[in-house]
Amino acid sequence: MTSFQWIAFAVLGISFAITLTLTVRRTLSPRVGLAWGLLWIAAAVAIARPELTGEVARVLGIGRGTDLVLYFAILAMVFGFFAVYVRMRRIERDLTIIVRELAIRSASHVDAGAAVNVDDGGGVGGGGKASRER
Numbered sequence: 001m002t003s004f005q006w007i008a009f010a011v012l013g014i015s016f017a018i019t020l021t022l023t024v025r026r027t028l029s030p031r032v033g034l035a036w037g038l039l040w041i042a043a044a045v046a047i048a049r050p051e052l053t054g055e056v057a058r059v060l061g062i063g064r065g066t067d068l069v070l071y072f073a074i075l076a077m078v079f080g081f082f083a084v085y086v087r088m089r090r091i092e093r094d095l096t097i098i099v100r101e102l103a104i105r106s107a108s109h110v111d112a113g114a115a116v117n118v119d120d121g122g123g124v125g126g127g128g129k130a131s132r133e134r
Contacts, residue, residue: 008047016040 016037023033046053046069053065062068 005047009044012040012044012047 019028019033019036019040022028023030023037028036046065050065053068055065057063057065057068060068062071
């Protein structure tokens with residue numbers, strides 16, 4: 001076993017343990033925890049038996065195992081970017097709805113308060129304190 005494999009197994013083991021802990025504490029959903037756990041295990045298998053990726057690549061019609069790993073990494077990144085984009089758009093939409101609702105509530109509250117202040121302050125034609133003192 002190479003020194004890289006030892007280091008990679010240590011990092012993958014820690015990552016798997018963190019994923020398991022977060023899943024048990026319900027910080028991650030079980031489905032997401034399972035997906036990450038499978039990813040850590042697949043990475044460990046690919047590092048432990050690099051010839052396996054070559055065999056799978058040949059079955060899929062890809063020349064080398066490293067190309068297969070690269071293609072999967074690119075697909076995973078594109079999917080991840082798309083998922084983050086969709087989530088950000090949803091958050092922006094929800095934030096716009098919340099801000100709009102707060103602005104409407106605030107404007108309604110200010111308008112109601114302004115009407116009270118005009119009546120109490122002796123505005124035009126009002127019977128406030130200033131007009132009674134005359």
